[in-house]
Amino acid sequence: MIEFKNVTKSYPNGVHALNRISLEIEDGEFIYIIGPTGSGKSTIIKILNGEEVPDSGLVMVDNVDVGSLKHRKVPQYRRNIGCVFQDYRLLPALTVQENIAFALEVLGLPKKMIRKRVQEVLELVDLKEKARAYPDELSGGQQQRVTIGRAIANRPKILIADEPTGNLDPEKSREIIALLEKINAMGTTVVMVTHDIVLVNEFKKRTITLDQGFVVKDSKKGGYVSV
Amino acid sequence: MRRHFALTFSSVLSIAIALLISMLMLVLAWNVSSFTTNIEEELIVQVSLNPTLDAAGQDELEKEIKEIKGISSVRFSDKEAELEQLIEDYGDTFSQYEGEDRNPLYDVFIVELEDPTQIDAITSQISKMDGVIEATYGTDTVNTMVQLFSSVRIGGLVFVAALICLAIFLIRNTIKLAIQVRKDEIQIMRQVGAMNWYITVPFVLEGLLTGFFGALIPSLICVFGYTALYQALNGVFISELFVLKSPYPFLLYVCGVLFLIGILAGMFGSYLASRKYLRWTR
Numbered sequence: 294m295i296e297f298k299n300v301t302k303s304y305p306n307g308v309h310a311l312n313r314i315s316l317e318i319e320d321g322e323f324i325y326i327i328g329p330t331g332s333g334k335s336t337i338i339k340i341l342n343g344e345e346v347p348d349s350g351l352v353m354v355d356n357v358d359v360g361s362l363k364h365r366k367v368p369q370y371r372r373n374i375g376c377v378f379q380d381y382r383l384l385p386a387l388t389v390q391e392n393i394a395f396a397l398e399v400l401g402l403p404k405k406m407i408r409k410r411v412q413e414v415l416e417l418v419d420l421k422e423k424a425r426a427y428p429d430e431l432s433g434g435q436q437q438r439v440t441i442g443r444a445i446a447n448r449p450k451i452l453i454a455d456e457p458t459g460n461l462d463p464e465k466s467r468e469i470i471a472l473l474e475k476i477n478a479m480g481t482t483v484v485m486v487t488h489d490i491v492l493v494n495e496f497k498k499r500t501i502t503l504d505q506g507f508v509v510k511d512s513k514k515g516g517y518v519s520v
Numbered sequence: 521m522r523r524h525f526a527l528t529f530s531s532v533l534s535i536a537i538a539l540l541i542s543m544l545m546l547v548l549a550w551n552v553s554s555f556t557t558n559i560e561e562e563l564i565v566q567v568s569l570n571p572t573l574d575a576a577g578q579d580e581l582e583k584e585i586k587e588i589k590g591i592s593s594v595r596f597s598d599k600e601a602e603l604e605q606l607i608e609d610y611g612d613t614f615s616q617y618e619g620e621d622r623n624p625l626y627d628v629f630i631v632e633l634e635d636p637t638q639i640d641a642i643t644s645q646i647s648k649m650d651g652v653i654e655a656t657y658g659t660d661t662v663n664t665m666v667q668l669f670s671s672v673r674i675g676g677l678v679f680v681a682a683l684i685c686l687a688i689f690l691i692r693n694t695i696k697l698a699i700q701v702r703k704d705e706i707q708i709m710r711q712v713g714a715m716n717w718y719i720t721v722p723f724v725l726e727g728l729l730t731g732f733f734g735a736l737i738p739s740l741i742c743v744f745g746y747t748a749l750y751q752a753l754n755g756v757f758i759s760e761l762f763v764l765k766s767p768y769p770f771l772l773y774v775c776g777v778l779f780l781i782g783i784l785a786g787m788f789g790s791y792l793a794s795r796k797y798l799r800w801t802r
Binding site: 315342352365369371372376382384395396399401410443444447 | 663704705707708709710711712714716718724
């Protein structure tokens with residue numbers, strides 16, 4: 294479970310990214326966080342990720358107080374959280390399967406286990422026939438699927454997706470959402486930041502709308518309504 | 521390392537140059553230090569005694585001189601022995617002074633010192649004592665030389681220390697660049713939860729290798745160059761006074777120092793660079 298209690302965060306340049314935000318996200322939920330640029334969406338992700346520390350308030354993820362996590366404990370914490378970004382962030386010199394394996398090698402898992410898990414993941418993201426291809430030989434949608442595969446390879450409890458469809462056409466975006474739904478159905482909590490209103494209206498889920506650091510709407514039934 | 525060969529090569533080269541200069545300074549300082557020891561061994565103060573001084577006064581004076589700090593030995597030599605030494609050193613022209621009452625020399629104390637840099641002070645102290653006509657030592661040139669060598673030695677060490685700092689700085693910069701090149705990789709590692717040491721260790725190893733190869737080049741130059749020089753000069757520099765150190769085991773020490781500096785500077789520089797990067801964010 295993810296819990297934000299009165300979380301405030303401002304940056305040294307004076308921007309108040311989050312103002313007394315309170316949120317609860319249950320295990321196994323799939324939620325959208327939407328809002329215009331500068332509304333604090335990215336800051337929520339950075340705090341969940343352990344990159345930023347809230348100025349005040351409490352952020353609990355699976356009973357871990359993320360804000361007061363010690364520097365050297367952050368890596369361990371991060372293993373429970375998969376991240377997907379708009380710009381894919383794949384290593385160009387590695388093939389698809391190597392990119393996925395890389396995330397597991399870094400954790401020091403045994404080779405045999407890695408090989409098995411990579412096959413599973415490739416099947417899940419439907420890229421088995423592209424296993425030996427390099428990222429620049431893939432389309433944007435395929436690259437994003439690799440990134441998702443890498444993010445979930447370690448079976449994290451939470452998957453954070455920051456504008457995963459930002460660079461994709463509607464057709465490919467639907468594929469990505471379908472994949473995220475598939476992952477969600479397997480028990481992973483999915484938090485997806487987006488400003489693709491078409492998608493939000495088509496695949497209705499709980500939708501949290503942010504504006505200027507405030508939660509302006511938290512709709513359980515989903516869909517975008519102008520405020 | 522393979523992926524950014526040019527970068528690694530340039531850092532190896534810059535470290536090699538820094539260590540090469542360090543090596544030259546080390547060889548120089550070490551040799552100068554042994555020159556100084558050679559010369560210092562010959563540094564003695566000659567104290568001429570007043571002929572009117574009786575045996576009791578002489579004992580008194582000897583005791584007094586021995587009490588000065590930094591004196592290693594005091595030896596008495598009468599004027600006949602001194603004349604014989606003179607004749608032996610400079611030839612028979614001085615034989616005319618042999619015989620009763622014709623010897624113009626004085627009885628002397630030969631004073632040897634522990635610390636040659638004190639020679640000036642000790643000499644003037646002795647010359648003020650009762651029963652002493654004069655106290656002299658070698659020549660001004662010898663004295664200047666000792667001073668010069670000691671400053672060369674100290675200067676050399678300071679220079680080497682500065683170059684070590686330079687080497688650390690160079691390695692740190694190279695690794696910083698290497699980290700920039702591999703920023704994406706590191707970011708992904710951090711994202712999937714790699715421990716900080718997991719990210720740091722490869723860079724430290726890279727720094728170690730860089731330092732090792734950086735030390736290899738000047739070490740080879742040093743081994744072959746110094747041996748060749750030693751043989752060409754027959755083991756002495758200009759005169760017999762300046763005996764070069766024999767290549768073995770001296771060169772082993774120099775190379776050992778070079779590798780130690782290279783490897784430690786390499787590891788330390790990489791550690792600094794990668795630590796700094798990892799501390800940017802949580």
